[in-house]
Amino acid sequence: MWLAALWLRAVCLECSKNKIIVQDIFIPIIYLFSAVLFILGLRQLSHPRTAPKGNNTAAIGMLLAVIATLLNNQILDFQTIFIGIVIGSAIGAVLAKRVEMTSMPQLVALFNGFGGSASLLVAAAEFYKGEPLLVFTLATITLSVLIGAVTFSGSLVAFAKLQGLLRGTPIKFSGQHSINGILAGVVVLLAVYAVLDPAQASNAVLAIIVISLLLGILFVIPIGGADMPVVIAMLNSFSGLAACATGFVIQNDALIISGSLVGASGIILTDIMCKGMNRTIWNVLFAGVGSAAEASPLEVDPMKTVKSYEPEDTVVIFENAKQIVIVPGYGLAVAQAQHMVHELQELLEGKGVIVKYAIHPVAGRMPGHMNVLLAEANVPYDSLYDLDQINPEFEETDVTLVIGANDVVNPAARHDVNSPIFGMPILDVDKSQTVFVLKRSMNPGFAGIENELFYKDNTIMIFGDAKDTVSKLVSELK
Amino acid sequence: MNVQLLVEIYVFVLAVFVGFEVISKIPPTLHTPLMSGSNAISGITIIGALLAAGSLPGTLSATLGLIAIILAMINVVGGFMVTGRMLRMFKK
Numbered sequence: 001m002w003l004a005a006l007w008l009r010a011v012c013l014e015c016s017k018n019k020i021i022v023q024d025i026f027i028p029i030i031y032l033f034s035a036v037l038f039i040l041g042l043r044q045l046s047h048p049r050t051a052p053k054g055n056n057t058a059a060i061g062m063l064l065a066v067i068a069t070l071l072n073n074q075i076l077d078f079q080t081i082f083i084g085i086v087i088g089s090a091i092g093a094v095l096a097k098r099v100e101m102t103s104m105p106q107l108v109a110l111f112n113g114f115g116g117s118a119s120l121l122v123a124a125a126e127f128y129k130g131e132p133l134l135v136f137t138l139a140t141i142t143l144s145v146l147i148g149a150v151t152f153s154g155s156l157v158a159f160a161k162l163q164g165l166l167r168g169t170p171i172k173f174s175g176q177h178s179i180n181g182i183l184a185g186v187v188v189l190l191a192v193y194a195v196l197d198p199a200q201a202s203n204a205v206l207a208i209i210v211i212s213l214l215l216g217i218l219f220v221i222p223i224g225g226a227d228m229p230v231v232i233a234m235l236n237s238f239s240g241l242a243a244c245a246t247g248f249v250i251q252n253d254a255l256i257i258s259g260s261l262v263g264a265s266g267i268i269l270t271d272i273m274c275k276g277m278n279r280t281i282w283n284v285l286f287a288g289v290g291s292a293a294e295a296s297p298l299e300v301d302p303m304k305t306v307k308s309y310e311p312e313d314t315v316v317i318f319e320n321a322k323q324i325v326i327v328p329g330y331g332l333a334v335a336q337a338q339h340m341v342h343e344l345q346e347l348l349e350g351k352g353v354i355v356k357y358a359i360h361p362v363a364g365r366m367p368g369h370m371n372v373l374l375a376e377a378n379v380p381y382d383s384l385y386d387l388d389q390i391n392p393e394f395e396e397t398d399v400t401l402v403i404g405a406n407d408v409v410n411p412a413a414r415h416d417v418n419s420p421i422f423g424m425p426i427l428d429v430d431k432s433q434t435v436f437v438l439k440r441s442m443n444p445g446f447a448g449i450e451n452e453l454f455y456k457d458n459t460i461m462i463f464g465d466a467k468d469t470v471s472k473l474v475s476e477l478k
Numbered sequence: 479m480n481v482q483l484l485v486e487i488y489v490f491v492l493a494v495f496v497g498f499e500v501i502s503k504i505p506p507t508l509h510t511p512l513m514s515g516s517n518a519i520s521g522i523t524i525i526g527a528l529l530a531a532g533s534l535p536g537t538l539s540a541t542l543g544l545i546a547i548i549l550a551m552i553n554v555v556g557g558f559m560v561t562g563r564m565l566r567m568f569k570k
Contacts, residue, residue, distance in 0.1 A: 031525075035493075038519050039500060045512055046503045048568040055515055055565055059558040062521065069525045075532035077540065084531060084544045088551025095552070096559035104564075108513050111557055114549040115520040121546035122526035125539040136483060236513050239520045248486060250526045256486055257493040258522040264497025265516045269509060361506060368509030375567040382570055386506050 022071060030068035031254035037061030038258055042265075048381050065254055101376045102333045105232055105366040109159040112235045116151025119144060119242035120209070123249045127205055135195055137249060142191035144245035145205060146212045151238040153216030158231050161220075162365060168225030170288035176222060177286060183215050222288040226330075226407075228365050230273045230284045237266020269367050276361030276387075278413075278424040306442070306454050308461040311472035317434055318477065321398035323354040325390065327427055328370050329363050331404015331439070335466035338377035341403065344470055345379065347477045356383055358390040358400075358427050360408040387425055397432035402453075403466050404438065410451045420449055435459045438466045511564045518557025524550040 038061045044054025075081070099107045123144035127133070133141070160166040187208055194204035223231050240262025247255025274281050318324065326345070332338060345355045357379065363370045371384055385393075394400065402409055405427075412419040413426045429435050430453055437459060453459055462469050504512050527550050530543030 034522075038522075039496060042500045042504070042512075042516070042519075045508055045515065046500075046505065048505075048508060048565070049570075051508055051511065051568065052562060052565040055511070055558060055561045058515060058519055059562075062518070062524075062554055062558070065522060065525055066528065069528045072529065074529060077532045077535040080535070080540060080544050081528055081532050081547060084527075084547030085551055088548040089555040091548070092552040092554065092556030093559055096556040096563065099560060101564070104510055104514070104560075107556075107560065108510075108517060111514065111517045111553050115517060115523065115553045118521070118527055118546045118550035118553065119523045121542045121549070122523055122530055125530035125542040125546065126526070128538045128542065129534060233513070236517060239517060243520045243523045244490065246523050246526055248490075250529065251482065251486065252525055253486065253489050254525060255522050256490050258519050260490055260493035261497040261500070262516040262520040264494050265501040265512060268498065268501050269513065272506070272509075359506070366510055367513065368506055368511070371507040372510045372564050372567070375564070375569070378567075378569065380570050381507055381568050384507060 019073060023073060027068045027071055028253070030064050031252070034061040034065040034068070035254055035257040037064070038261060042261065101373050102336065103163075104372060105228065105364075105369060106159050106162040108366060109155050109162060109232055109235065112232070112239045113152045113155030113159065115239035116148045116155060116235075116242045118148075119239075119246040120148025120152060122246050123148065124205070124209070126249050127201075133198065133201075135198075138195050138198060138201060139191065140245055140248040142187075142194055142205065142208055144242060144249050145209050146187055146191070147238055147242040147245055149209050149212030150216040150219065151235055151242050153213040154220045154231075154238070155216075155235050157217050157220040158228060158235060161225060162228060166221075170224045171221040172288050176218070180215065180218050183211055183218070187211050187215070219285070223285065224288065225365075226362075227277075227284050229362055229367055229369075230270055230277075230281070232366050233266055233269035233273055234281075235266075237263050237270060240264075240266055273362055273367060276425065278421070304455045306461050307459065308463055309436075311462055311464075311469050312476055314436060314460070314462065314473070315476045317399060318348065318353070318473070319351060321348075321353050323356070323393075323397045324348060324399045324401060325356050325358050325394065325397050325429070325432065327358045327360075327400060327402045327405050327409060327429060328374065329360075329403065329405025329408065330365060331406075331466055333364060333369070333373055333404070335404065337403060337467040337470050338373045338379075340467050340470040340474065342374070342377040342379050344474050344477070345383070347474060351477075356385055356390065356393070358429075359384055359386055360405065360427055361387060361425075363405060363408060387427060391428050394428045394431040398434065400429040400432040400435045402429060402435060402437045403470070406439075406451055407449060409453055410449065411456075412449070412452050416452075429453065430456055430458070433458065437461050438469050439463060440465065507568070508565075511561050514557055514564065515561040518554050518561060521550045521554035521557060524554060 038058050041054040041058030044050040123141045127141050190204045190208050194201040240259045244259025348355050359370050409427050409429045411430045413421045413424040527546035
């Protein structure tokens with residue numbers, strides 16, 4: 001590290017004698033080096049053991065990119081830059097230190113928004129420099145402000161929904177899709193207009209920004225709380241694509257490469273989330289699943305009854321089990337029960353019971369949310385299993401404990417062609433000997449779908465707050 | 479179409495493929511840190527923000543650049559820090 005720094009210093013000194021080498025060769029090469037570090041960093045993220053190193057690698061890449069930029073001889077005003085860096089870093093550091101792991105989805109939504117708006121502003125700054133622009137540059141500027149603005153306002157709405165500032169249920173009105181379509185059309189026309197008549201481009205760009213901001217809001221408000229993982233993944237992708245578009249505006253390869261990496265990442269995650277729900281991206285974005293109007297009154301068969309136990313009555317079953325699988329859902333995060341659950345795991349393991357966790361791809365409010373919450377509670381990552389790994393094991397499982405999950409364990413998805421979730425990959429918890437479902441009440445899940453798991457002979461409901469119930473179990477087992 | 483633009487498009491397309499290759503190997507357990515980390519990487523737009531804020535002092539562009547620096551730095555510093563915080567919690 002030190003050697004590298006010394007070498008860098010020597011090279012810098014050498015180069016300061018020759019400005020052209022610094023500006024046209026040295027800086028772009030550092031940018032390339034940064035991009036390589038980003039790729040290596042992401043590669044190290046493929047295993048929890050190497051992942052912290054990967055994060056550092058990427059951070060060093062970013063630091064190098066900033067230093068290289070400051071060597072650019074176009075930069076005259078270092079004071080403004082210094083102020084900006086200090087303010088931004090301070091805010092970022094405070095947010096990163098303070099955030100609770102349950103609120104991670106909100107924070108990521110907010111950061112997506114900041115990234116998008118930064119790209120929007122950079123493109124706008126390039127435009128307002130007042131220098132004559134190439135047609136292509138003008139076209140990329142319109143694209144960049146469009147993506148940046150949609151990312152910004154869309155992310156803020158997602159943030160407000162996740163934070164509970166806005167209702168999580170879809171906000172729908174008639175003609176919504178046509179309005180969005182018209183607005184998108186207007187943006188395209190304005191972009192064409194700006195490119196054809198650069199003299200009038202100023203107003204057109206301003207109009208594009210305003211309409212795009214509106215479009216971002218309208219685009220996210222009809223999407224329900226439980227579909228948020230898809231939206232966040234998509235906005236993540238957008239924030240990358242915005243940076244990428246800005247890279248074309250200022251003709252910088254570092255932005256293009258890094259932006260595409262992030263764009264690709266977001267697209268992959270969006271795809272995984274959609275597959276986890278057996279829905280297409282169009283269905284998630286435009287169907288508004290989970291709205292009050294749609295949740296028709298449930299046809300509950302009066303003959304169907306549920307068995308409900310008190311936590312105290314279940315202890316024997318836990319103690320005699322060989323293998324227990326815990327299925328955490330968003331309800332676990334809401335109840336902040338992760339630490340208690342880990343205590344339960346340790347107690348049971350002390351009694352010789354094998355404890356595993358089954359994580360559904362769309363559990364929680366963002367991809368991998370449950371894994372982070374459980375990691376926070378010191379649950380080792382090798383006791384977490386994903387859908388494909390755990391499903392064959394349920395038949396040999398004595399007890400499955402469902403905590404705050406609903407639709408992802410509904411067997412109707414396997415056989416009931418009339419169920420709205422038919423075809424969605426689910427955790428086959430009903431195949432285990434006994435299923436305990438921890439739930440506040442019999443209220444159905446977000447989509448208003450009756451869960452037939454609750455009525456099965458081998459299912460026992462334990463009503464109450466998840467954290468209370470688990471802590472009762474823990475004290476009984478002690 | 480000038481040569482530089484063509485090269486940029488090459489870079490873009492190849493980078494997308496590299497992105498798909500690298501990211502698809504990341505396990506679901508690390509998807510949240512992946513999102514916050516890639517978010518920090520999208521803060522690379524800081525390069526453009528620095529150039530905009532520093533090169534034309536006193537203009538509208540410089541003001542927009544300053545705001546962009548603040549937003550991008552929140553993204554960069556906050557993103558890498560929170561990712562590091564999360565990743566340190568993952569234990570075997």
